[in-house]
Amino acid sequence: MKKVGIIGGSGFIGSHITKTFLNNGFEVKVSATDITNENKYKHLMEFEHSDHLYISELNVEDKSVLREFVKDCDIVIHGGTPFQLDVKDPQTELFVPTIKGTENFLEVVNDIPSIEKVVFIASVAAYNTNFPLPPDGKSALDSISEEDTPFMSKESHPYAQAKFIANETVNTFIKTHPNLDFEIVSVSPVAVFGKSLSNREDSTSTGLQFLLKNKIAPNPFVQMLFDTDADFAIVNVKDVAKAVLKAATIDGLHSKNFLITSETYSVSDVSLMLNGLPPKNKAKIIYQNNMATSQLGISFQNVKDTLREYST
Template sequence: MTSDSFVPEGSTVLVTGGTGFIGAHCIQILLEQGFNVKAAARSQEKADQMAQVFDKYKNQLSFGIIEDITDYNSLVNLVKGCTAILHLASPYTYAVNDFKKELLDPALKGTLTILEAANQEKSIKRIVITSSFAAVFDATKGLQPGVALTERDFSPLTYEDGIKTSDPAVAYRASKIVSERAAWDFVKDKRPAFDIVVLCPPMVYGPLVSTKTLKSLDQLNFSNSTIWNMATSGSNSSVPPTKGPVFVDVRDLAYAHYQSLVVPEASNQRFMVSAGVFSNQEICDALREQLSPARAKKVPVGTPNKILDPEHFTTDSTKAIEVLGMSFRPVNEPVVDLVNQLYDFLG
């Protein structure tokens, strides 16, 4: 922390989606760095669980209960006294029936409502929005071997595409780019006193902040559940195909959120936050090599050391490295740390 931090230490930061996997890591780093955090939670139960996790920071952490992230009046009250906002709350699920109601509208209206509420609070200096690699990737271009995707790339999907599709993955990708474009349009048209920073992470892996409130592994977030299921499927099982071949460690992503608050030069910038390409075979190799023998024997053998096939696009996070001071963990670190944590949880 330097004296010229854009959002100074001791400021209050509102975190939406703070009870989620990524949000909890963001809260942790903010508390460690001396910020006060106001976490938006959908229920008192979730707030109580988060308070238990961060018990030693109870003087820095408060909660606002907000059942609907599109509720303007509730958000106006929530942003009062805050200097900055980390906006992570957005639906990430393919188990939906109504794409408009369950994916597109919550993402779009949630982002716009946050911006509109913040525009009524003169103390707000910066809003960091967690977008996604989904807002960068254009699936119509195929695998694009040899192409390095950056924050300069944008998905062409529209709101209408998200509604008309029968594929929940397309609807999800549309929800991310539509809500992100709306944020940029808001800044351009309304010229608010605050600026924004947009982060575009791919698949996010890594250990949980704590397993204190974890009742069962059924509560795992989607990306981590895929790692756990693969790591425990048995040595003779097939290594599943690598569907999303780019990743970031959750701890690095949380650091990117923190840096986005304090680095003045991040103002109104978009960043790719990706450690690079991986394959599920590479993950299995790392798990078999680095886990204890009893745990390693449950990991699929597959074809050791086989590179990603077919070849895919890559990512280039040079801008995040240069502006935000990022460095990235290799894929073995988040997955080994996660799997060991979950085995320890199970006892």
């Protein structure tokens, strides 16, 4: 059995990725920032094939511990960067763990001979830090694909800026290391919604669905979503997990960064669907998924069904 190390493998997206790899015959090692807090990862033990699951404590800013985590892995998935909308100190809460963690990770995996593939869970922010608003120079109806020049603004949310810079760090590493012994692939999901596999209450993605369903705005970012009735591109969390598996197991994808996206609806329509009501408008296709569909073989679930999953 091949072994995959999943950094962030017990979170909202990570749990689905962990389950997907277990179901596809892998040994899976999942990181935990505090292994004594079993509430963070005990739900993983209920998965089928959990006898092939291992939990290891990890701090991505500690290179020696990081090296120990990845040293016997064939594949490593890096999805352990913080996703926070309420931020008091962007530097310590987002920029350092996201960017420095990425730098440390790249330095470490470059020295591990067993590694065949590295997959980064990036973000739509790698292409547009203004998300869900359009990048400067585009209208709300203009499409966005991997062919567009990535847009970054220092006025964007710190999380988006950190993810953009981390993705640029990966791109620079690839350019300056042309003879790597392993492939690096990134997937960049839009807003990831759907059903959680745990009862954890610290998931920003699950929390955002709750806020949109109940029309609660606890911070300026969510208030902006309501005020602008922003067009929100959404993808099902299970489709993200499938995309990560494909990116990890299909050869010849080195240096590619796939947009992982389904349909786009206005926030008001998202709220209606989360409450079991039909949307007032038809779905739009703003963020393109042609590259993921053709090269990863992903068929994306429609947003109506994704939002129904959250509520059931």
